Amino acid sequence: MPIVLQNIFRFILLVLFQVLVLNNIQFLGYINPYVYILFILALPVQTPRWFALVLAFALGLTIDAFSNTMGMHAFAAVMVAFLRNGTIKLFTAIEEGNNPTPSFHTFGVSAYVKYVVLLIFVHHATLFLLEAFSFYHFWLLLAKIVLSSFVTVLLVLGIQSLNKK
Amino acid sequence: MKNLINFLIQYSVVFLFLFLEVISFTMIVKNQEYQKSIFLSSSNSAVSGMYEWSNSVVEFFKLRAANDNLSEENTALKNQIINLENKLSTLEPRTKDSIHFRIPPEMEYQFISAKVINSSTNKLQNYITLNKGTRDGIRPDMGVISDEGVVGIVKTVNDKFAVVIPILNPKIEINCKFKRSNYSGPLDWSGEDYRYANLKDIARHVELALGDTLITSGYTSTFPEGIPVGNIEDFKIKESDAYYNIKVKLAVNFRTLSHVKVINYLNYKEQKDLEKASEEQNN
Numbered sequence: 394m395p396i397v398l399q400n401i402f403r404f405i406l407l408v409l410f411q412v413l414v415l416n417n418i419q420f421l422g423y424i425n426p427y428v429y430i431l432f433i434l435a436l437p438v439q440t441p442r443w444f445a446l447v448l449a450f451a452l453g454l455t456i457d458a459f460s461n462t463m464g465m466h467a468f469a470a471v472m473v474a475f476l477r478n479g480t481i482k483l484f485t486a487i488e489e490g491n492n493p494t495p496s497f498h499t500f501g502v503s504a505y506v507k508y509v510v511l512l513i514f515v516h517h518a519t520l521f522l523l524e525a526f527s528f529y530h531f532w533l534l535l536a537k538i539v540l541s542s543f544v545t546v547l548l549v550l551g552i553q554s555l556n557k558k
Numbered sequence: 559m560k561n562l563i564n565f566l567i568q569y570s571v572v573f574l575f576l577f578l579e580v581i582s583f584t585m586i587v588k589n590q591e592y593q594k595s596i597f598l599s600s601s602n603s604a605v606s607g608m609y610e611w612s613n614s615v616v617e618f619f620k621l622r623a624a625n626d627n628l629s630e631e632n633t634a635l636k637n638q639i640i641n642l643e644n645k646l647s648t649l650e651p652r653t654k655d656s657i658h659f660r661i662p663p664e665m666e667y668q669f670i671s672a673k674v675i676n677s678s679t680n681k682l683q684n685y686i687t688l689n690k691g692t693r694d695g696i697r698p699d700m701g702v703i704s705d706e707g708v709v710g711i712v713k714t715v716n717d718k719f720a721v722v723i724p725i726l727n728p729k730i731e732i733n734c735k736f737k738r739s740n741y742s743g744p745l746d747w748s749g750e751d752y753r754y755a756n757l758k759d760i761a762r763h764v765e766l767a768l769g770d771t772l773i774t775s776g777y778t779s780t781f782p783e784g785i786p787v788g789n790i791e792d793f794k795i796k797e798s799d800a801y802y803n804i805k806v807k808l809a810v811n812f813r814t815l816s817h818v819k820v821i822n823y824l825n826y827k828e829q830k831d832l833e834k835a836s837e838e839q840n841n
């Protein structure tokens with residue numbers, strides 16, 4: 394499947410999954426996984442940075458439209474898209490000219506897990522901080538960020554390990 | 559100037575990043591005035607269309623609760639109808655015989671709706687458990703019906719639950735009669751098939767037809783007259799027998815039973831007391 398088509402499908406599927414299934418989950422009152430961010434994580438490595446930013450913004454706005462949280466997801470998603478390239482450089486040594494899609498195969502298991510964990514944590518932290526807009530319930534906030542990140546990471550790694558290639 | 563342009567190009571991504579973040583942030587802050595952002599919120603037609611679709615899926619799983627509600631409401635309405643009928647019948651001028659102006663006994667009952675939480679159909683002696691008990695006004699010996707017909711009789715009750723002996727238990731016999739001819743006899747269960755029971759004591763001179771409807775006789779205080787019990791599926795009589803052997807298809811499907819109504823006969827105590835008193839007099 395051409396890479397563009399693949400990404401369009403991924404976009405649609407992740408948004409539907411997020412909006413129709415995960416947004417209805419409020420496990421234990423803390424855990425609210427946001428798996429849609431996998432779309433940004435799984436963009437090909439050499440995607441132009443400006444384009445990744447625009448895509449992230451569009452993705453965030455789509456999620457926002459469905460969850461009545463104007464701008465919050467857009468903000469967090471753009472943040473992740475911005476930090477993505479730096480993170481990839483930090484953990485992996487992809488040669489110039491190669492344009493792999495991030496996965497266990499292309500990054501190696503340990504590098505990919507680090508990449509996913511870091512970015513998802515950044516995303517969730519940004520998102521929940523924006524939602525709370527203060528440090529008032531600091532420990533509760535921290536619990537929400539850590540637990541939700543954990544669940545999202547599990548889901549993302551689970552989805553990725555289903556991908557054979 | 560050239561330096562500035564170079565600088566801008568070099569950091570264009572950062573600028574785009576900042577630009578997008580500022581937009582998002584402005585939206586978040588502006589969103590405080592909620593109405594301004596109706597655009598792109600879930601009142602948006604595409605979004606709401608999708609939610610409607612998703613809701614139609616989810617609704618399916620909520621049908622159970624809806625059913626419960628409807629059944630409660632149904633019972634309340636039925637009670638209301640009976641109350642009104644009672645009132646109406648006291649107001650109606652009776653036939654010349656002015657002694658008969660008391661409310662007909664079959665109207666002096668109320669329904670208590672209940673849900674079946676446990677039941678069996680495949681044993682020799684089957685029981686049904688209901689989710690209501692004395693707290694809700696259920697007493698032993700009350701009749702239990704569903705929308706289809708007669709279910710059984712309440713046997714034991716505790717605070718929150720009641721155990722019903724259904725027709726599918728040889729311990730009870732329910733007296734029923736033919737809607738067409740008024741001949742009556744006891745119905746009992748043979749223990750084989752949850753769909754069928756046997757009617758006894760119908761003498762050979764009675765005319766029968768396949769499909770004749772059986773209703774409760776109203777001779778006991780448990781069931782009012784006229785609640786459907788079943789239809790004649792098959793009947794046989796040997797030359798030497800005085801009574802028919804009648805196979806009845808029960809009106810209620812005990813396998814799918816979920817909501818029932820317990821009949822609260824309001825004059826239960828009075829009738830029992832009177833009957834007891836007259837029996838004692840005879841002795």
